[in-house]
Amino acid sequence: MIYLDNSGTTNPHPEVLKSFQEVSTRFFANPSSIHQLGGETEKLLIKSRQQAAKLLSVHEDEIIFTSGGTEGNNTAIKGIALQHQGRGKHIITTEIEHPSVYEACKSLESLGFEVTYLPVNQNGVVSVKDVTEAIRKDTILISIMHVNNEIGSIQPIQEIGQLAKKYPKLFFHVDHVQGLGKVPLTLENSGIDLCSMSGHKIHGLKGTGILYCRRGVKLFPLFHGGEQERMIRSGTENLAGVVSFVKALRLIKEREVNDGDKLRQLHQYLAAELEKIDFVQLNSPANSAPHIVNFSIPGLKPEVMIHTLGKQGTYISTKSACSSKSLDESRIVKACGYSSERAKSALRVSLTYDNTMDEIKIFLKQLKEALSQLKEVME
Amino acid sequence: MEYDHILIRYGELALKGKNRKSFVEKLQQNIRHKLQEFENVKVKRTQGRMFVLLNGHDPHEVLEKCKNIFGIHSFSLAIKVENDLEKIKEAALYALKNGENIKTFKVTVKRIDKSFPIRSQELNQILGGHLLSNTEDYTVDVHHPDIDVKVEIRQEATYITSSIIRGSGGLPVGTSGKTLLLLSGGIDSPVAGYLAMKRGVEIEAIHFHSPPFTSDRAKQKVIDLAEKLTSYGSKINVHVVPFTKLQQKIFQETPDNYGMTVMRRMMLRISERVCQKEGILSMTTGENLGQVASQTMTSMYTINEVTNYPILRPLITMDKDEIIEISKKIDTFDISIRPYEDCCTIFVPKAPKTKPKRDRVNYYESNYDYEELIQEAIDGIEVIEISEKKRAEDVFEGLF
Numbered sequence: 001m002i003y004l005d006n007s008g009t010t011n012p013h014p015e016v017l018k019s020f021q022e023v024s025t026r027f028f029a030n031p032s033s034i035h036q037l038g039g040e041t042e043k044l045l046i047k048s049r050q051q052a053a054k055l056l057s058v059h060e061d062e063i064i065f066t067s068g069g070t071e072g073n074n075t076a077i078k079g080i081a082l083q084h085q086g087r088g089k090h091i092i093t094t095e096i097e098h099p100s101v102y103e104a105c106k107s108l109e110s111l112g113f114e115v116t117y118l119p120v121n122q123n124g125v126v127s128v129k130d131v132t133e134a135i136r137k138d139t140i141l142i143s144i145m146h147v148n149n150e151i152g153s154i155q156p157i158q159e160i161g162q163l164a165k166k167y168p169k170l171f172f173h174v175d176h177v178q179g180l181g182k183v184p185l186t187l188e189n190s191g192i193d194l195c196s197m198s199g200h201k202i203h204g205l206k207g208t209g210i211l212y213c214r215r216g217v218k219l220f221p222l223f224h225g226g227e228q229e230r231m232i233r234s235g236t237e238n239l240a241g242v243v244s245f246v247k248a249l250r251l252i253k254e255r256e257v258n259d260g261d262k263l264r265q266l267h268q269y270l271a272a273e274l275e276k277i278d279f280v281q282l283n284s285p286a287n288s289a290p291h292i293v294n295f296s297i298p299g300l301k302p303e304v305m306i307h308t309l310g311k312q313g314t315y316i317s318t319k320s321a322c323s324s325k326s327l328d329e330s331r332i333v334k335a336c337g338y339s340s341e342r343a344k345s346a347l348r349v350s351l352t353y354d355n356t357m358d359e360i361k362i363f364l365k366q367l368k369e370a371l372s373q374l375k376e377v378m379e
Numbered sequence: 380m381e382y383d384h385i386l387i388r389y390g391e392l393a394l395k396g397k398n399r400k401s402f403v404e405k406l407q408q409n410i411r412h413k414l415q416e417f418e419n420v421k422v423k424r425t426q427g428r429m430f431v432l433l434n435g436h437d438p439h440e441v442l443e444k445c446k447n448i449f450g451i452h453s454f455s456l457a458i459k460v461e462n463d464l465e466k467i468k469e470a471a472l473y474a475l476k477n478g479e480n481i482k483t484f485k486v487t488v489k490r491i492d493k494s495f496p497i498r499s500q501e502l503n504q505i506l507g508g509h510l511l512s513n514t515e516d517y518t519v520d521v522h523h524p525d526i527d528v529k530v531e532i533r534q535e536a537t538y539i540t541s542s543i544i545r546g547s548g549g550l551p552v553g554t555s556g557k558t559l560l561l562l563s564g565g566i567d568s569p570v571a572g573y574l575a576m577k578r579g580v581e582i583e584a585i586h587f588h589s590p591p592f593t594s595d596r597a598k599q600k601v602i603d604l605a606e607k608l609t610s611y612g613s614k615i616n617v618h619v620v621p622f623t624k625l626q627q628k629i630f631q632e633t634p635d636n637y638g639m640t641v642m643r644r645m646m647l648r649i650s651e652r653v654c655q656k657e658g659i660l661s662m663t664t665g666e667n668l669g670q671v672a673s674q675t676m677t678s679m680y681t682i683n684e685v686t687n688y689p690i691l692r693p694l695i696t697m698d699k700d701e702i703i704e705i706s707k708k709i710d711t712f713d714i715s716i717r718p719y720e721d722c723c724t725i726f727v728p729k730a731p732k733t734k735p736k737r738d739r740v741n742y743y744e745s746n747y748d749y750e751e752l753i754q755e756a757i758d759g760i761e762v763i764e765i766s767e768k769k770r771a772e773d774v775f776e777g778l779f
Contacts, residue, residue, distance in 0.1 A: 039596045
């Protein structure tokens, strides 16, 4: 099997599973229970928070454990909107956000919020100037992703963070789900108030994640109840999930340092080789994140290619898994200014540190073979 | 080329006359202890200077650790090179380029080794010229430069240093004797401990534990607080006193509004005996004038009656927000606000006396002979040694 859909999800690391199982067995008590067993699990929860804070260079109380990216994004966006609507009802985001940001913003429009969706250039990057010009007196939130999930474009988060700092009344949220472990992002002193991360994109487990919530930032909670996680996210803590996430985070950070160059080489090779193939049009920009390559084969339905490769045990995806059930046109590729034809036929290859050069070569060979067979049916 | 030294300055220490030598030695020892985890790091002293030799370790990681060591006034990262003009030029350029947010600079040459052939003034100009011609966007400002590239030519080598980074100040922990810190688990007492350490005091801690009225988590909180404090000094012994029986008896035998006063006096009596046993010469509390009933002037006068030992009260005149600010800075705040009852919050009467009288409290204490219970509490003390190294919780090993 050659698995090249790592932006869809990754396979959990065996060490991560081991931690999950061990914590589930040994520390199953409710951390809020006041008996000794509860005390033990609470200690482990505190320890996990410390470790996570250390790995991300933030304060312990800035870590909110969540069920993943969608929850993090919804909690941040709706939480700010509902908590601070007295200050204003204007939100700024981009046209290329993940559905969990995009649709969350849409839902707020129905509640009377006004949302500005900023365009991107052909490289899939939003301009800082556009962000600056979009800021109004009643703007309360800017939500912009770090790495785009479909084409891998990297947004100028640092500059936007510095910009956001000048407006103490608005908050800045970053969807860091695709960037985590692949493209470094500093949280400390960055102007970032909120930042979502997900476990299953970094060889952790589904249902795990973190929302970074800077000290002093208040959110209206989506879940009310037992006041866990600074009252932002009530519900008995998924301690096994939490510990497994922290482990996955440590492991991916190590690989980012040790194997970053290898991944970049692989990515460069893949992009360069794809570009040489007839019919293939590269949608990812030259300086994209090191794990995503998006390309179109105009005239060919992407499912056909997915299934052809799938039969041989090679797995790639059309646009993002999260939106592949909806309409057949990629909103993201379209937003980069490409034709409908191109947006309809986009395919995504997404890598992880475990992928090898051999796998890439086999994939390229299979792709070329499939193309020569399918050429006839292409309009 | 890379920074390979950290130059350490110890401002106040320099004033300490004959004691200076022992202060400096203590500081060196503390730095060595703190940097243990960096295998190849060496701490050296030469002619009134202290250097950390990095030997390949990341300067910024080592620097972060050093920032918590009391007795250090300031640091600079430094490069050591041979007394050779080309090498000096190269190092000066590195120092300039590695500064953050730098627009203007100046060069200061000190030629301690007079056998070096180029005189200070001339070398200033040579180096300034070299820096300007090899960089863009920098200008010279001799009055208020963003960075002062200091070049010190000594017999053995030349040191090039740049920005000055502030240290924690204070005196090296261990040069001012030892104190017994009354550590409850609240916000104030760890801050008091920290401030005592800042003046060079080594600490042991005492905690009054009243199970089952106070839980293991309250005790764990105190251990976690002590652990945080170890990062500013060395290991800390926590004396956990089993206080239940005595505390219950006090509240049985004393009228409601005087219970707290008697309890505080008992705590001081027990603390004094621990001091005697351990050869400790003072106690430290987080008391803060007027904050609660036990901390009014009258209360302190009445409670203090039972001991002759000096009681250090570093927070005595601070405002609560000042204390909270420090507790956040030293990272104890989050631990302190964990919501578990400690021995000071259980059995608290609705209206404790804010002006307890010495004669009244002595009279109430004569109701019962507490000596046996005091002795029992002291005999039952559990001493927990907390050292920075023993951080990893064994039970959780491997999970992360």
